Amino acid sequence: MRIGLLGTGPWAQMVHAPALSGHEAVDFAGVWGRRTDAAKELAGQHGVSAFDEVDALLDDVDAVAIALPPHVQAPLAQRAARAGRHLLLDKPLATTVPEGRAVAQAAREAGVASVVFFTTRFQPGPQAWIAEQAARENWFTGRAEWLGAVFTGDSPFAASPWRREKGALWDVGPHALSVLLPVLGDVRRVTAAAHGPGDTVHAVLDHVGGASSTLTLSLTAPPAAAGARVELRGEDGVTVLPEDTEGAVPAFGRAVDALLTAARTGRPHPCDAAFGLRVTEILAATEALLARDAG
Template sequence: MRIGLLGTGPWARMVHAPALSGHGELDFAGVWGRRAAAAGELAAEHGTRAYDDVDALFADVDAVAVALPPDVQAELAVRAAHAGCHLLLDKPLAATAERGRAVAEAVRETGVASVVFFTTRFQTGPESWITEQAGRGGWFTARAEWLGAVFGGQSPFAASPWRREKGALWDVGPHALSVLLPVLGDVRAVTAAAHGPGDTVHVVLDHVGGASSTLTLSLTAPPAAAGAVVELRGEAGVSVLPDSTEAAVSAFARAADALLATARDGRPHPCDAAFALRVTEILAAAEAAL
């Protein structure tokens, strides 16, 4: 599969490009970015071609991986799908539910394969745990705390305009939801939402299976307090999401494997554009509640 990369920022440099160039079943065919010089530098680093025209890249590849802000991703994903390109996208799918629906509709209309990179879902240990807990059922409640120190430390993402605008709800909220939804079921309602320090938000969800969950999300946590915890309580007792030291590059390579598989057999992946749209809709509902 010939694949192109859209984006040249820190996530593209740190994760997407190394994973694509090192993948045995992908031909990393080119890079496009909003800054031509950055695209040229990244392409040269990985021995591929820089494109000035994104539509020319679409015409030359079978698939695209996207490492761009969600509003930019959504617009280009629709164009790529209509050009016949399979989609390896990042979370959140879009910055609004309306734009997310446009992506999901384009995928349905064109029949291209789609996989959205929710990091935890492509890490071996956490994904096995999610599958096991979903099979158990009987969960009563859950809490998810996803606390980052992005805005208070030396993170390469600290200056990201879209993260500054949308905050933790949209940046780390998708990670929490990607774990909770397959275990507790879809969300019937956002029953409460409140602001905390900085960009911190607290959200309470009612799930279709009868369980409730609480989310505490932040990008402004003190570095010593940063980390992620997901705890389930129910008939089976208490279960906690295992920590993973697996690198994001390895997880992204598994997401690429998933795209290859769904492109070959036509079976939708659990983390496809339709699932990412549902996550986006829940985020938008929480944002409205705030």
């Protein structure tokens, strides 16, 4: 599979490009970016072509990996799907339900494979833990805390305009939901949502399996308080999501593997665009509650 990269920002530089360049089962075909000079620089670092036009890249590949803000990713993903290209997408899929629905619909109608890179879902320890907990029943409650110091520490993502605008709900909220949903089931409704310090958001979810869960999400936590923790409580006791120190590059390599498998077999991956859409719907419902209460 020939795969092209759309995007040249920190995430593309740190994760996407190294993972694609080092993956033995794909041919890293080239890079397109909104800034031509940045695309040329990143492409040169990995010995691949830089493309001035998106369509020129699409004409030369079988699939695209997208490392762009969600409002830029959504229309480009639709464009790639309609050109028959498989999609390796970043989270969140989109920040509005219509945009997310359009991506999922385009992928479905074109019959292309799609995978959304929820990092935790492609790390071995957490992946095994999620599968084990999903096989159990009678969960009582769950608690997910995803606290980042993006805006309070030394982060390469601190200057990200979309993160400044949309905050933790849309940046780390997808990670929390990607862990909770396969275990506790879909969300019937978001029962409550409230703002905390900075961009911190608290939310309460009612799941179809009967359990409830709470989210605490932030990009403005003190650096010493940053970290992620997911805890489940049920009839079998208490269990906590294991930490994985492997890093994002190997995880992204597994997402590439997942895309290859989905493209070869025609079987949707659990983290496909349809799942990305569902995450978008839940986050949008939470955002609506926050806006209503603020008003």
